[in-house]
Amino acid sequence: MQRHRNCHSLQMTTIEIKNHPIRFKQGVALYASKDPDYFYIGTSRAKIGFQSTCARALFDYLAADVSAELSEQMLEEILNSSDHTKVQIVEFTSQLQECGLIESQQSAIRISERYVSAIIQKAKVASQHKGDASFDQLKKKIEPELEQSRWIQGVQDSGIEIINQRHFAHIEISGHSRAATQLFALLLASGVTHTQFGLGYRQNAPLITDIDIEAGSIRSTDLGKTFKARTNELSKEISLLPLEKSESAQEIEPDFKEQTLKIHFGELDPVIRALWMSAGQQHLIIGEANGAWLKIGPIVKPGFSPCNRCVELLEYEQEGATVEIARTGSKSAELPVVGAHYVSALVASIVLQLIDTGTSDLMGSIFAVDLLALCNTKHISVTRHPSCGCSW
Numbered sequence: 001m002q003r004h005r006n007c008h009s010l011q012m013t014t015i016e017i018k019n020h021p022i023r024f025k026q027g028v029a030l031y032a033s034k035d036p037d038y039f040y041i042g043t044s045r046a047k048i049g050f051q052s053t054c055a056r057a058l059f060d061y062l063a064a065d066v067s068a069e070l071s072e073q074m075l076e077e078i079l080n081s082s083d084h085t086k087v088q089i090v091e092f093t094s095q096l097q098e099c100g101l102i103e104s105q106q107s108a109i110r111i112s113e114r115y116v117s118a119i120i121q122k123a124k125v126a127s128q129h130k131g132d133a134s135f136d137q138l139k140k141k142i143e144p145e146l147e148q149s150r151w152i153q154g155v156q157d158s159g160i161e162i163i164n165q166r167h168f169a170h171i172e173i174s175g176h177s178r179a180a181t182q183l184f185a186l187l188l189a190s191g192v193t194h195t196q197f198g199l200g201y202r203q204n205a206p207l208i209t210d211i212d213i214e215a216g217s218i219r220s221t222d223l224g225k226t227f228k229a230r231t232n233e234l235s236k237e238i239s240l241l242p243l244e245k246s247e248s249a250q251e252i253e254p255d256f257k258e259q260t261l262k263i264h265f266g267e268l269d270p271v272i273r274a275l276w277m278s279a280g281q282q283h284l285i286i287g288e289a290n291g292a293w294l295k296i297g298p299i300v301k302p303g304f305s306p307c308n309r310c311v312e313l314l315e316y317e318q319e320g321a322t323v324e325i326a327r328t329g330s331k332s333a334e335l336p337v338v339g340a341h342y343v344s345a346l347v348a349s350i351v352l353q354l355i356d357t358g359t360s361d362l363m364g365s366i367f368a369v370d371l372l373a374l375c376n377t378k379h380i381s382v383t384r385h386p387s388c389g390c391s392w
Contacts, residue, residue, distance in 0.1 A: 021071040022093060023062055025103045025150050026158070030059040045151065046099045050092060054082045062093070062102075100153060107157040141240055145191060152356055162356050165259075166191035167241050169355045174198035175265030176205070178214045179286070179335050182344035183263070184231060185217040190352060191240040198262075202227050214337050259355045261299070263347065277302045277390060284362070286347060289335055292371040296347060297362040298382060299354065302390065305363045310385040339371040346377075 031040040031047065039055040040047045052058060061074045079086060096102050142163060149159030169192050173180050180197075187195040208225050212218045217238070222230050262276065262283040276283050280302045287295040300307045316323075335343060346367065354360040361379070368378040384390065 021066070021068045022097070022102050022104045023065060024059075024096075024101060027147070027150075028063070028101050030055060041096065042099065042101055043151075046101070048095055048099055048101075052082070052084070054078060054084070057081070058084075058089070058092075062096070100151065100155070103150075103157060105157040107160040138241075142191075145240065149356060163191050163241075166352070166355050167193050169194060169259040169261075171195040171260075171351060172198050172262045173265070174201055174262065175268070175286075176202065177265035177286070177335060177340070178212055178218075179340040179344040179347075180263075180265045181212065181218060181231070182214065182216050182340060183347055185234055185238055186344055186348040187351060188235060188239045190348065192351070192355065193239055193241045197228075197231065211334055214340055216341070259358075261351060261354065263351070273308070276300075277307065284347070284350070286343065289333060289339070289371060292339075294335075294343070294369050294371070295366050296343065296350075296369060297366040298364060299350070299360050299362045301363060306382045306384045307388065307390045310388045310390065311366060311382050313385040313387055314382055336371065339369075339374070342374050343369060 027043055033039060037053060038049060038051050040049050042048055057078050061078060064074060078084065145163055146159040149162035152162060155162060171187055171192055173184055184195055206226050208218060208222045208227055208230060213220055217234055260282060262281055265286045266288050268285055282301050284297060284299045285308055298306055350360055350362050365379055365381045368380055370376045
């Protein structure tokens with residue numbers, strides 16, 4: 001069966017341009033050292049040290065955004081004015097590439113044609129997006145995201161292809177928490193266009209109330225509006241990439257992989273959890289706050305990683321007190337504003353890591369969040385429990 005995607009609305013893809021000379025990624029710097037002939041090239045994440053009498057010329061050569069012909073001329077000038085050989089420079093470039101400092105592929109934003117003219121000249125101008133305000137706005141909005149995506153291990157372009165993958169992920173949020181609203185907004189603004197709330201979300205509380213105001217996307221002027229109407233507005237206001245409106249028969253690449261994830265805030269009905277497990281549905285549960293303490297995770301990939309019941313069984317063995325009999329106050333108390341922002345940002349970063357790399361630090365582990373000291377968040381590894389049915 002062939003899978004298809006929309007190509008009629010404004011959407012982003014990439015074009016790999018051949019014969020592009022290698023160059024540094026944006027943000028790479030040249031550093032001096034105590035030795036006047038020893039330098040470092042890199043970022044705060046990774047640096048490579050080297051000895052050279054023409055370090056600045058080498059840096060300029062690898063940083064220049066020029067044609068292949070001009071790049072060769074710059075290389076010849078370096079070889080003629082120094083004792084470096086071409087083999088040495090190639091080997092040095094390979095080391096830089098292994099550290100992820102080199103951009104060896106050039107990708108460009110491409111959007112589907114929203115206006116196609118029968119006049120060849122007009123069609124050519126339209127395809128170049130000259131004077132296209134929407135296209136210019138899209139480029140400006142994407143740039144901060146590229147500052148992160150270009151540094152993901154294995155990325156050899158400016159990071160645009162990573163953003164493109166976010167466009168095809170599907171995230172569904174359920175449960176009840178104002179952190180869920182913030183997560184919804186963060187994912188949309190980061191390019192995860194297909195982020196939505198589950199069917200029946202806030203069915204018993206359809207209107208926005210005072211508790212929904214959290215110094216974020218819900219404002220005091222939204223009081224009394226339906227939650228669904230406001231989140232629909234948010235989808236249009238803050239989405240990094242535009243929503244698709246129609247389907248087409250354009251085939252997608254055969255190696256295309258789509259990430260789907262269900263995220264639930266609070267206690268989840270065991271029946272629903274069992275259905276997700278039996279259906280092989282990837283999911284993430286954010287627990288209720290208890291004593292200003294809550295657990296996030298793990299991300300469960302049924303049949304491959306530990307599930308939430310594994311965590312419960314492990315906790316029972318280690319602590320001995322996990323079955324709650326009674327509690328004072330509300331069991332579903334809302335998170336404080338700062339805690340809600342922290343939890344939503346932490347979960348959003350986990351989701352983006354899963355979409356961008358295909359894996360996550362939260363597969364096989366949980367985060368224990370101390371709302372009294374957020375910097376003391378603990379990352380705890382867990383394993384599949386032999387008594388849990390998920391390992392059979």
